[in-house]
Amino acid sequence: MIKELFDLTGKVAIITGASKGIGKAMARGLAEFGATVVVSSRKQDAVDAVAAEFEKEGLKAIGVECHVGKEEYLKSLVEKVMEKYGRIDVLINNAGTNPFYGPIHKMTPLLYQKTLDINTNAALHLSNLVYPIMKGQKSGSVIHISSIEGIHPSALMSAYNISKAALIMLGKNQAIEWGRHNIRVNVICPGYVKTKLSAALLENEEANAGLIKGAALSRAAEPSEMAGLAVFLASEASSYMTGSTIVNDGGLLHAPLF
Ligand SMILES: NC(=O)c1ccc[n+]([C@@H]2O[C@H](COP(=O)([O-])OP(=O)(O)OC[C@H]3O[C@@H](n4cnc5c(N)ncnc54)[C@H](OP(=O)(O)O)[C@@H]3O)[C@@H](O)[C@H]2O)c1
Numbered sequence: 683m684i685k686e687l688f689d690l691t692g693k694v695a696i697i698t699g700a701s702k703g704i705g706k707a708m709a710r711g712l713a714e715f716g717a718t719v720v721v722s723s724r725k726q727d728a729v730d731a732v733a734a735e736f737e738k739e740g741l742k743a744i745g746v747e748c749h750v751g752k753e754e755y756l757k758s759l760v761e762k763v764m765e766k767y768g769r770i771d772v773l774i775n776n777a778g779t780n781p782f783y784g785p786i787h788k789m790t791p792l793l794y795q796k797t798l799d800i801n802t803n804a805a806l807h808l809s810n811l812v813y814p815i816m817k818g819q820k821s822g823s824v825i826h827i828s829s830i831e832g833i834h835p836s837a838l839m840s841a842y843n844i845s846k847a848a849l850i851m852l853g854k855n856q857a858i859e860w861g862r863h864n865i866r867v868n869v870i871c872p873g874y875v876k877t878k879l880s881a882a883l884l885e886n887e888e889a890n891a892g893l894i895k896g897a898a899l900s901r902a903a904e905p906s907e908m909a910g911l912a913v914f915l916a917s918e919a920s921s922y923m924t925g926s927t928i929v930n931d932g933g934l935l936h937a938p939l940f
Contacts, residue, residue: 687919691716694767695916696759698750698808699777701728703877704827704905708774711909712916713741717772720763722748750777750804751796760811769819772916773812775805775849776827780842780879794841801845806852809867813860822865825915826853830871830931846871850927857925866924868915873931874902898933 695712699705701723709719713736721729721736721743729745736743744766748759763770779800782793805826816822831839832846853869860867874893876884883889884902894900911930914920929935 684919687921688913688917689716690772690913690917693717693771693916694720694763694769695772695774696720696722696763696770696808696812697774697776698722698748698804700774701725701732703879704872704875704908705774705776706732707905707909708776708912709743710736710741711906711913712772713743715913715917717916718742718744718767720759721745722759723777724749750775750808751799753807756804756808756811759808760815764815770812770815771819771821772823772825773809774825774827774912774916775808777804778827778829778846778879780839782841783838783882785838786840789841797841797845798848801842802848802852805849809852809856813865816865817860817863820864822863823916823920824853824856824860824865824867825912826850826867826869828853828869828871828927830873830929830935833871833927833929834935853927854925861924866915866920868920868923868925869927870908870911870915871927871929871931872903872908873897873929873934875905875908876902877905893934896934896937897931898936901932903930903932 695717697709700709700721713719721732726747733743733745748755826849828849829846831843832850850869853867856867
């Protein structure tokens with residue numbers, strides 16, 4: 683049955699940046715389809731709270747602290763999950779940041795590096811730690827959370843745009859190198875989603891109105907509207923899909939030019 687292809691029972695999924703926002707919504711989605719989810723972010727108390735909330739609802743979850751910009755945390759995240767469950771079927775590289783807002787010529791090397799470290803390099807390093815495990819299992823699904831900002835430039839967001847564009851290409855390269863081991867790698871590009879990260883835009887009347895006007899659906903997304911795609915890409919329902927970049931933006935990329 684096609685319906686059974688979406689079943690994630692027995693699968694173990696790591697989701698970074700899952701204490702809130704899109705990551706939490708995706709973790710919930712995977713857990714509702716049967717996966718054991720490893721909810722991860724920089725704060726142990728925050729991920730413990732999410733795991734406890736999920737467990738209370740009968741879902742399977744644990745919280746593991748991991749600052750994705752720190753190699754030792756990435757290693758210990760993978761080690762802890764392997765010790766407890768002995769497998770990793772799904773990795774969602776979702777943690778993201780945007781510490782620099784301003785013109786390119788005023789961007790400091792430090793903020794540029796920080797943006798790349800969290801948004802791009804962490805996804806590469808964590809994927810590389812998970813790769814031998816998925817290779818051994820002869821299956822795995824890696825999902826990177828990029829952005830429409832990785833496809834389309836926007837003023838004053840250069841570091842973020844560059845980091846998200848690189849993440850898209852990382853996914854494509856991993857897909858062509860890892861496909862022979864049945865490891866699929868796909869990239870999701872959300873548009874304008876109501877989270878803490880987008881709070882500055884949501885609270886800016888002019889910017890918010892412009893974005894909403896640009897989207898064909900005339901609204902921002904709820905984080906939960908990103909979850910179905912994550913479930914699909916994590917599951918066997920997408921078994922022939924790799925190297926894809928999927929936009930989920932309410933039509934914002936097609937904002938009319940005039
Ligand atoms: N919101 C949007 O409109 C939008 C649009 C396109 C793409 N995205 C992308 O979607 C992803 C999720 O964003 P969001 O909007 O859901 O943001 P959010 O609500 O601000 O959540 C960000 C999550 O990442 C965690 N985090 C931040 N820095 C981290 C680090 N260094 N290591 C580990 N975890 C870290 C945060 O938890 P702690 O504070 O507990 O660490 C939190 O769980 C990001 O990659 C973002 O670029 C968002």
